[in-house]
Amino acid sequence: MKKKLFSLLGFTLLVTALILPLWGQQNIDPRVLAYADMVLYNGKILTADDQFTIVQAVAVRDGKFLARGTSSDSLGLAGPNTRRIDLQGKTVVPGFMESHSHGWEGQLLKRGPQGTIVFNTLESGLEQIRKAVQGAPPGKLLQFLSYRNKYSMNVTRWDLDRVVPNNPVVISFSTYEYNLNSPGLKMFLDHIKTEDFPGVIKDPQTGEPNGMIRGLASGTFGYEVLPWPDLNELRPKELARQKRYSTQGVTTLIGRGPGASITLVRDIWAKGELPVRVRMTHEFLRDNPEPERFLKRFGNLSGLGDDWFRIIGTLSQQPDGGSSAGAILTSLPKLRPAPKDNFPIYGQNRWEAHTNAAETLKLAAKYGWKIASVHSYGDESTRLLLKAYEEASREKRFLDDGETLPQGTWIIDHNYVGTDETIALMKKLNVIPSVLLWWRLGDRGGNRSEARDPDRESQGGFTPSMGNAMVYMYGADRLSDNWSMGRRFIDAGLRPIVETTGPPLRTMEAFITRKDGEGRVWAPQEKVTRKEALWMKTRWVAYISGDEDKLGSIEEGKLADFAILDGDYLNVPEEQISDIPVVMTVVGGQVMYEAN
Numbered sequence: 001m002k003k004k005l006f007s008l009l010g011f012t013l014l015v016t017a018l019i020l021p022l023w024g025q026q027n028i029d030p031r032v033l034a035y036a037d038m039v040l041y042n043g044k045i046l047t048a049d050d051q052f053t054i055v056q057a058v059a060v061r062d063g064k065f066l067a068r069g070t071s072s073d074s075l076g077l078a079g080p081n082t083r084r085i086d087l088q089g090k091t092v093v094p095g096f097m098e099s100h101s102h103g104w105e106g107q108l109l110k111r112g113p114q115g116t117i118v119f120n121t122l123e124s125g126l127e128q129i130r131k132a133v134q135g136a137p138p139g140k141l142l143q144f145l146s147y148r149n150k151y152s153m154n155v156t157r158w159d160l161d162r163v164v165p166n167n168p169v170v171i172s173f174s175t176y177e178y179n180l181n182s183p184g185l186k187m188f189l190d191h192i193k194t195e196d197f198p199g200v201i202k203d204p205q206t207g208e209p210n211g212m213i214r215g216l217a218s219g220t221f222g223y224e225v226l227p228w229p230d231l232n233e234l235r236p237k238e239l240a241r242q243k244r245y246s247t248q249g250v251t252t253l254i255g256r257g258p259g260a261s262i263t264l265v266r267d268i269w270a271k272g273e274l275p276v277r278v279r280m281t282h283e284f285l286r287d288n289p290e291p292e293r294f295l296k297r298f299g300n301l302s303g304l305g306d307d308w309f310r311i312i313g314t315l316s317q318q319p320d321g322g323s324s325a326g327a328i329l330t331s332l333p334k335l336r337p338a339p340k341d342n343f344p345i346y347g348q349n350r351w352e353a354h355t356n357a358a359e360t361l362k363l364a365a366k367y368g369w370k371i372a373s374v375h376s377y378g379d380e381s382t383r384l385l386l387k388a389y390e391e392a393s394r395e396k397r398f399l400d401d402g403e404t405l406p407q408g409t410w411i412i413d414h415n416y417v418g419t420d421e422t423i424a425l426m427k428k429l430n431v432i433p434s435v436l437l438w439w440r441l442g443d444r445g446g447n448r449s450e451a452r453d454p455d456r457e458s459q460g461g462f463t464p465s466m467g468n469a470m471v472y473m474y475g476a477d478r479l480s481d482n483w484s485m486g487r488r489f490i491d492a493g494l495r496p497i498v499e500t501t502g503p504p505l506r507t508m509e510a511f512i513t514r515k516d517g518e519g520r521v522w523a524p525q526e527k528v529t530r531k532e533a534l535w536m537k538t539r540w541v542a543y544i545s546g547d548e549d550k551l552g553s554i555e556e557g558k559l560a561d562f563a564i565l566d567g568d569y570l571n572v573p574e575e576q577i578s579d580i581p582v583v584m585t586v587v588g589g590q591v592m593y594e595a596n
Contacts, residue, residue: 035079036061037589038560041071043087046569047554048094048539052531058092060560063588067556091569091580093534094553095251095561095587096504097541099434099497100373100413105234105241106260116145117171119152122159130163141184141227143170148177148325150342156203157181157211170226176218176287176317176350180211188213191225198289199353215353219287219317223258231264238264243275246593248503249563249582254545256281256315256373269309275592277561279312279545281373287317291360300368303546307559307588312545313370316361316388317354320347320381323416323438324469330378330417334473341473347378358388365392370409372544377416379482385412386425393429411544413499417483423492432544436499437484438470439516441506479522486511486528486536495540498533505565506578508533513574530570530577560589 041057045068057074059066067074078084115132119125125146133142142164146152153173160169160181168184180188189195195202195209199217203210213221245253257265257280265278284298285291304311321327326334326341327348334345351357364371371392376382389410412426415433426433470479482488489496500507511528514521528536542552550559567580585593 034061036066036074036077036082038083038085038586039074039078040085040087040092040564041074043090043092043564044568044570045092045554046094046534048534049553049555050539052535058554058562060586060589063560063590065554065556065558065560068554085564087564089568090583091565091567092554092562093249093565093569094538094551095563095585096249096537097252097254097552098245098250098500098504099254099411099541099544100436100499101253101255102257102373103241104255104257104261104265105238106229106231106258106262106264114142114144116147117152119146119149119155122151122155125152125155126159126163129160129169133164133167133169136167138166139168141168141170141187143172143226146171146173148173148342152179153177153212153342155179155211157185157209160184160211172222174321176215176222176353178213178218178221180213182211185209185211188217188221188225192217192220198355215350216287216289216356219354220289223283223287229260231260231267234264235268239268239273239275242278243593246275246585246587247582248505249565249585250276250504251561251563251585251587251592252277252279252541252545252547252551254279254281254312254373254541256283256286258283262311265309269305274308276587277307277551278309279547280310281313281315282311283315285314285316285360285364287354288360289356291316291356291363295363295367295369302368302370307550310545313372314364315371315374316364317350317357318375318381319349319351319357319384320376320378321350323377326469326473328377328416329381329384331380331419332417332474332478335475335478336473338469338473346380349381349384351384358384358391361388361392362395365395370546372411374412375414376412377414379417379419379422382412382415382418382422383425386422386429386431389429389431390425415485415496418485418488419482423488423494426489426494427492431494432540433485433489433494433496434499434544435484435486435489435496435511436501437507437510438479439484439510439520439522440468441502441510441517481523483523485523485526486532487526490528490532495543496536497541497544498536500537503578504537505580505582508537509574509577511536512577515575534569561587566595 036059038060045055045058047053055068057071058068059074059077067077117125117128136142157180164181168187169181170184171179197217199213199215200209201212201214202208253276262280262282268274284294288294301311302313320329326338326343329347329349361371374385376385410429410431411434412431413434414436416438486496498507498511511533512530514524514527539552542548551561554562563582564584565580566583569580583595584591
């Protein structure tokens with residue numbers, strides 16, 4: 001037995017003596033436990049890390065960045081089955097992260113499948129409805145979309161009963177304003193069991209509900225009474241929508257959604273078919289008259305999910321309305337209202353109709369929820385929201401001694417206009433401002449800014465040309481300072497992010513040049529650098545979803561999300577940044593889009 005043990009020991013020593021010198025001679029890289037799945041080399045890798053490191057090559061393994069550095073170093077990690085991509089000077093950037101996505105399929109259950117009605121007069125709108133519902137089966141719910149004006153917003157249930165007496169009729173102006181006929185109103189009253197509900201508008205003479213529901217009533221109707229959509233029908237549409245983002249270099253979508261949208265995306269995720277990562281803010285507290293009851297039923301779901309799909313928080317009702325409709329709430333008065341604008345000269349304070357909005361934010365914080373995706377266009381609405389955040393922070397005991405909150409605890413979307421006060425509050429609370437440009441970017445950005453007749457009858461005069469509406473209402477010379485800020489936020493020590501409504505490169509170019517679709521320059525002092533614009537679309541966005549340690553930059557160990565650009569982002573003329581083609585988009589090491 002001893003003889004056998006000595007023989008085995010001798011053999012082991014002999015093998016060790018032979019292998020160790022070979023290990024040293026071949027200089028095997030200790031990272032090569034397995035070869036890289038993909039190596040990109042001979043290019044310009046803009047890592048977007050905190051130092052904005054630029055390297056020649058990057059290697060990917062198991063869905064993560066394995067190494068970055070020189071081409072020879074990265075190619076040394078390649079094996080026989082590694083995909084080698086010779087970039088030939090192309091640029092690689094972290095995958096773009098869209099910070100405000102709420103066009104999910106399933107959100108449209110509140111809209112108008114029967115079409116859009118334009119009320120040039122009361123009778124003209126009613127006649128359109130009468131023709132549209134001819135032949136509708138008795139009892140079928142009929143939903144229409146319309147635009148706000150002095151005629152449409154004052155249509156009562158008795159007016160609608162004249163043309164549709166037997167089918168429930170719903171006219172939607174937004175997710176918080178509906179007009180119903182008598183059968184439609186009955187659907188709602190049967191649900192809430194009372195006529196004395198906040199937001200049920202009553203006739204001033206008779207005291208009867210007139211079919212108009214607003215605020216908390218409209219939220220209850222939209223989220224709880226309108227029927228659940230057919231998710232099987234919507235699934236291919238949602239997948240196609242997400243795949244379109246992939247063609248633009250987008251690898252993560254962040255935004256708010258109702259239960260139907262969350263269920264739809266969750267089902268796609270469960271089947272392993274998501275082409276982009278998704279981070280969703282659950283709308284269950286929006287327009288909710290009983291927030292604490294729902295919070296107790298739900299518990300805290302913030303952070304639930306994985307690296308592909310995650311619920312990141314919730315939100316309360318937005319404090320102001322749409323800008324082109326004249327509902328943006330500002331401290332600056334409008335010079336003149338938009339055509340058919342029925343909002344006050346300073347815009348609409350929506351929290352006046354949603355009396356529990358600020359309290360809802362405090363309750364959400366108390367129950368541990370993160371607050372994200374809250375809409376605010378104007379400086380006055382942002383001030384209201386920041387004050388509510390401050391109170392909610394105390395509820396969560398973050399500010400007992402004046403300490404600042406962790407980056408990404410609070411987020412505000414849009415941020416058309418700010419003031420010294422709102423910037424100081426953002427700094428105090430460490431808020432991330434998601435900034436949307438108030439002007440339109442032209443065809444390349446998917447948003448036209450051509451001139452519109454401000455007195456046209458249809459669509460309230462401005463939809464969808466938001467930029468011209470702002471100039472019309474406020475005056476071009478008053479939109480130069482504090483509007484859609486970039487530089488001022490950065491200089492204040494904040495990390496603003498780019499909110500896009502078209503291809504990311506087009507919006508990034510506009511933050512760099514401050515040019516609209518016609519070449520006009522707005523507030524040139526707010527220009528950002530190309531490096532800052534890239535951070536604003538990648539690294540800084542990751543803080544919103546709590547992914548700063550996994551996403552947003554090309555660094556070892558982070559998830560391998562990136563896009564290949566067929567051009568030099570740092571050196572092409574500024575006006576040509578949006579023309580750079582995206583030739584490949586990769587999410588977690590998987591190619592989700594590749595140009596032919």
